[in-house]
Amino acid sequence: MSSSNGDITVKYPGGKSEKVSPGITVAELAAQISPNFLNQLIAAKVDGKPVDLAYKLARDVDVEFLKPDSEDGHEILLHSTAHLMAQAVKRLYPNTQVTIGPAIENGFYYDFDRDEPFTDDDLAAIEAEMQKIVEENIPVQRQEIPRNDAIELFRSMGENYKVEIISEIDEKETISAYRQGEFIDLCRGPHLPATGKAGAFKLLSVAGAYWRGDERNKMLSRIYGTAFPTKKELKKYLNMLEEAKRRDHRKLGKELDLFSFHDEAPANAFFHPKGTTVYNLIMDTVAQSNLRYGYQEVNTPLIMNVSLWHQSGHYDNYRENMYFTKVDDKDFAVKPMNCPGHLLIFKSTPRSYRDLPVRMSEFGRVHRHERSGVTHGLFRVRTFVQDDAHIFCTEDDIQKEVGLVLDQIFEIYRTFGFDNVHVELSTRPEKSIGSAEVWEKSEAALEAVLKDKAIEYKLNPGDGAFYGPKIDFHILDSLGRSWQCGTAQLDFSMPEQLGISYTGEDGQDHTPVMIHRAVVGSLERFMGILIEHYAASFPLWLAPIQVKLLPIADRHFDYTDQIASRLLKAGFRVEVNRKNEKIGQKVRQAELEKVPVMLIVGDKEIENQQVSVRRHKQGDAGAMSLDELLEQLLNEIREKAH
């Protein structure tokens, strides 16, 4: 589509355009602006498609130049660094087969097939070899190869995985490979123009991974790494990883005596007194809120006859994750979810439309047998308590009820210091039950709620549960990590399955809609998230020990005890440090324990009938009377200040 004089038109994102001769490469185009500009580029997008700098323009196109600090550019940088690593691996370990090596969020990986899997100790050598290849500054060249030639090429190199991949590529697609020196890899591209363009990189870990993620396939050896345009950015990322490690709830949980794990009950948390305090505070916060939002709390058995689980469908769909037991020769199951129990309660009495909506909540302990390799601290355990609830209502109530659920969820997240929440709406999956009409209606209802409340959300088409669409809530913690916690799911299936009904205005029986909802989800997991979010420096209202009293010398014990007992009576969680230590050491201990308020008591305080206040991480806050302090602290707690 070139113009009459043979030139083609190139349009840039800013709206500017120019005419150039066909056949010009992206690099040449950039060089016209300035050689220095070209030097900053690593690739480009032509008509929205990422291409190499060597890409030749043949017709009128939109061109966007890519630097490595853009999102698309960074992805290319990561991908090229993966190739760089593969080249280094092939140099060091020639009888290794390469498989795939994509860019991922925050990094890249490459899977290798090798008799001897890689260990952490190999990483340094591979990194050094990568650095050498960067210094060699080898040009990276794209080659388009006819299908059969490509198969022949990779077969002759003994790269059987590549051959397998090629044979699965769509007939219509062009097959391309990228060569850098002696290394050639099947790849769609684009890539950096030369290895010298690689930024700062680091190899992070090795892991096993199945070929194509399928556990029936061979286990390959995967190396993870990351790369950034500059050393500074790499360092920033590595610091963030260090910070995450420092905040790891498993580490802090042990250090601060919150909980422990034992071989006698793998992947099940034992909460110590301090951990139990935080755990109960989370539960109380939700329970209080539930009351305000019109929920009625219930309590259902842990173990129920297996027939119930046949009825609910859990036996067929969830059996692998359930615990079973035999009592009096009858088969029972330990509940993995609370819904069937709630349905039994609903069913236990005749219900009228006047009773709806029924909002039934339970802090229900569930047991799920997670596979041994997937458990992780408090984040993934085999028994946990859900702040579960089920709302039974009519189809017309859906919008209003879901609206209330949303309000409550946002309110509670704010209380815990999470202001940044992502919302996702998932719609009908391919495998689903229920009529198209009901699905449309309920999806529309959920969407209407979100629009009505002007909540931004991401749509996940086809990601809903088989029984209904859902809204998921992800909170962002202080390190910017995202955690899925709350959920609101519509369910048209289970009420019918268990035969629950209410009498309508028309005197007929109707099946109510059920909304499953959880705010914090798993209390265990939420506590883990909270620990990492606050780095265990909990706000006053959540801290397991709120006030630590630090007498200067033994003769101050009596006055200290008086203060302590007054604080206890006012409802505070208090400890006194009676060790034979200097005040500096007592302060240090209290700081390490992350106690929000330290009270130093000595001769001066006794004489003035005061306490000297020190706040965690802030330092000396001066002396004041106990009454003054109490007012301050009680106020802070009432507001649940962060």
Place this chain on the structure above:
RNA sequence: GCCACCCUAGCUCAGCUGGUAGAGCAAUGCUUUCGUAAAGCAUAGGUCGUCGGUUCGAGUCCGACGGGUGGCUCCA
């Protein structure tokens, strides 16, 4: 479940190529009674995850089991 790595005192960790355990912190005792992130001295504490094997001899080598850590969707 699968792959790699790890398991030594309450905690964090030393212990080289096998010769039968060590530090710091914590704990306890004594001295000290001290003003906002570590006082001094002393004492006690481990069948080196469990079981089996190799060896004259195993924390150390081999195997099984238990527990843990990082991974196992992100498709050349």
